[in-house]
Amino acid sequence: MKILLTGAAGFLGSHISKKLIDNDHEVIGLDDLSTGSIKNLDQLINHPKYSFIEHDVRIPYQARVDAILNFACPASPVNYQKDPVRTIETNFLGMINLLHLANETGARIIQASTSEIYGDPTQSPQKESYWGNVNPIGIRSCYDEGKRAAETLCFDHRRQHNLDSRVIRIFNTYGPNMAIGDGRVVSNFIVQALRNEPINIYGDGKQTRSFCYVSDLVEGIYKLLQLDKNPETPINLGNPNEFTILELAKIVIEITSSKSEIVNNPLPLDDPKQRCPDISQAKSILNWEPIIELREGIEKTAAYFNQII
Numbered sequence: 001m002k003i004l005l006t007g008a009a010g011f012l013g014s015h016i017s018k019k020l021i022d023n024d025h026e027v028i029g030l031d032d033l034s035t036g037s038i039k040n041l042d043q044l045i046n047h048p049k050y051s052f053i054e055h056d057v058r059i060p061y062q063a064r065v066d067a068i069l070n071f072a073c074p075a076s077p078v079n080y081q082k083d084p085v086r087t088i089e090t091n092f093l094g095m096i097n098l099l100h101l102a103n104e105t106g107a108r109i110i111q112a113s114t115s116e117i118y119g120d121p122t123q124s125p126q127k128e129s130y131w132g133n134v135n136p137i138g139i140r141s142c143y144d145e146g147k148r149a150a151e152t153l154c155f156d157h158r159r160q161h162n163l164d165s166r167v168i169r170i171f172n173t174y175g176p177n178m179a180i181g182d183g184r185v186v187s188n189f190i191v192q193a194l195r196n197e198p199i200n201i202y203g204d205g206k207q208t209r210s211f212c213y214v215s216d217l218v219e220g221i222y223k224l225l226q227l228d229k230n231p232e233t234p235i236n237l238g239n240p241n242e243f244t245i246l247e248l249a250k251i252v253i254e255i256t257s258s259k260s261e262i263v264n265n266p267l268p269l270d271d272p273k274q275r276c277p278d279i280s281q282a283k284s285i286l287n288w289e290p291i292i293e294l295r296e297g298i299e300k301t302a303a304y305f306n307q308i309i
Helices: 011-022 084-105 141-161 185-194 214-226 245-256 280-286 294-308
Strands: 002-006 026-031 050-054 067-070 108-114 165-170 199-202 208-210 235-237 242-244 262-265
Touching (some): 011 214, 067 084, 067 214, 084 108, 084 141, 108 214, 141 165, 165 214, 185 199, 185 245, 185 294, 199 245, 208 245, 242 245, 245 262, 245 294
Parallel strands (some): 002 026, 002 067, 067 108, 199 262
Antiparallel strands (some): 208 242
């Protein structure tokens, strides 16, 4: 297929780009480079089936393609809260532009949504049928509500225009090509540990997350892309094994043999207390579940950061 991938130079986008090229697809990678890095694409940039274009998805883009994968949006609180208006515009206007392109070309489109649409959940694990508990006017709402609106657009286009639009809800993912200082907990902890700096935990560290290694996530995304029939439901992709933030910090310290001490800081506003996916639909529809557990993934990710810091 000829595939348009937005957010191509980001953490996830760079891994998806490689997966697509390795499977002999032709890829047009778009990224405005506001948070992504062209260095993430060093191995692909000269490939005959790969082309990169610096472009902001808030502006329409035209190309004849068979599929569209929309991963354009900062994904860490530090980055998406720097310019919240741009964040929600990227989610909303970008989705509108790409859906119009899909309608014009007949392309299949996949929207990268997020577990953040569940907000601070009142049920766990979170199923796709759960409507969530989101603060619509909080400091995270530019991202949370932007992604929720993008999902609405996808399903309205499917109902009204019979468009093959698909939605994945991505839970915490980590691995090589994460950026230093992007504010995500795994990269923060590993960099602080490798530098023997204090590891900063927000709150008491009892809040939980479920961490999925990037290669597992990319495999799930690719399975959804290849699926013949539209599943007609969002699909959670993540690792259902749940850890407290304090447990994560201790694992990182152990694996890196760090001398770092754990320091507690005030909890940010609207920070969810729990995040854990129900992946029943991913198992049944995609025949997918993660295989790399946290310790192995942290070892791989720490090795990457050890090379670049």
